[in-house]
Amino acid sequence: MTDVMRAVGYRKNLPISDPSSLLDLEVPVPSPGEHDLLVRVKAVSVNPVDVKVRASADPGGEPRILGFDAAGVVEKVGSAVTLFRPGDEVWYAGSIARPGTDSELHLVDERIVGRKPASLDFAAAAALPLTALTAWESLFDRLRLTAGSTGRLLVLGAAGGVGAVLVQLARRLTDLEVIGTASRPESRQYVLDRGAHRVVDHRGDLAAQLPEGVDYVFSPHSAGMIGTFAEIIRPYGAVVAIDEPEGLDLVGLKSKSIAWHWELMFTRALYDPTSTAQHEILTQVAALVDKNVIESTLTTRIDGINAINMRKAHAAQESGRTVGKTVLAGF
Known part of the structure; x- marks a missing residue:
């Protein structure tokens, strides 16, 4: 595994019509902390929070990676991880206090992660966690x-x-x-x-x-x-x-x-980091999906997680006319 990875992010607040509003980046591969999973991201979805953060949170020229939904495969685990092991297929929504999921590899605390529904591919799964x-x-x-x-x-x-x-x-x-x-x-x-x-x-x-x-x-x-x-x-x-x-x-x-x-989905990650409640919710939702009780809300799939495609997805989200979820799959 190389020490750099591809990601999509931004350096300053710009309208989505500007080609620099979202950029293809190369950033260092992060190392897992005690309770972290290093996940190889297979698919991500776009949420209103992505648009809101990109428009309002100025990173001062430093690269900021967005993304708050992912489905992927665990590549490495931290020293205290007990819920997952390398090779597990997972889904999650992450934390607003950490770098986002729009990257080849992503760190997430195991306690807010669930096993991906077996009946869904990565793209359909990525539509759901947040x-x-x-x-x-x-x-x-x-x-x-x-x-x-x-x-x-x-x-x-x-x-x-x-x-x-x-x-x-x-x-x-x-x-x-x-x-x-x-x-x-x-x-x-x-x-x-x-x-x-x-x-x-x-x-x-x-x-x-x-x-x-x-x-x-x-x-x-x-x-x-x-x-x-x-x-x-x-x-x-x-x-x-x-x-x-x-x-x-x-x-x-x-x-x-x-x-x-x-209701703010990020409250638990921000203020109750030892809670496994979101792991348990995602486990229950996965079971409902696999029993055909709940279905994925994926409506638009775009192949290729890159800046051009992400700008298309953000523009669609900003239009206010999207039905269901837009997902980007594969680097």
Whole structure:
């Protein structure tokens, strides 16, 4: 193994139309710490967080590698690793505090890694970890739903990466009525195919479309929505949000005692690094995939992990019109 590897990253914040917005790099191969796996990356997917970091986090001219989803093969393990060994096929979403997955070899703590579903190839597997973890934690950790939970769940942006997994989990692992939002015919059908009981148009009047109200809302787009949430959510209901709109004012939710939860998939890696909860979630999701309970949300595959292809994937993500997930496979 050589001491350098290929990667895709950036040195300064630039619009994705600029050829220098993402660059092909050569960087040193990292050495595993005690609990680290050195993974040979076979496929990665693009998430909104990739676009957000590239646009807002200035690396000051130093190369920064993005990527928060990967599927690959364990090449080396740290001295304290107990969950995996070289040759294992794995999937994971990594940590925002470490270099990203858009590299030939990548270090990740074993405790946030799962074994790749046997029924999926690397590309189909790479579409799922970050969104599956976010969806699972939103439903079962933040909202504390169970197999016996009832009521109505509204999933905003249900054709997106997280929404498409969350619809599947909620429909198949709870007794909730699952309502997704989508606007275009192809995205509406995609949401129905994932298991939603029905779909409403988020460009229209949600209150008029949901006169009976809902008990829970999953929100990736909360700006300007608090008044609508206050109207459509029943008393004692709850919202789980994954965005962070500036100046968000939640006082409109108080009269109905509506709870507000934040979900950030990276919280465990940042603040609870010894937890194996995400390893366990990914293990459970892999089992559901292999039983055909949950399916991959891969919709676009691009062969070749390089700067040109990554710029295409980021541009698609920025368009706001993607359905499911875009995956890049193979260096």
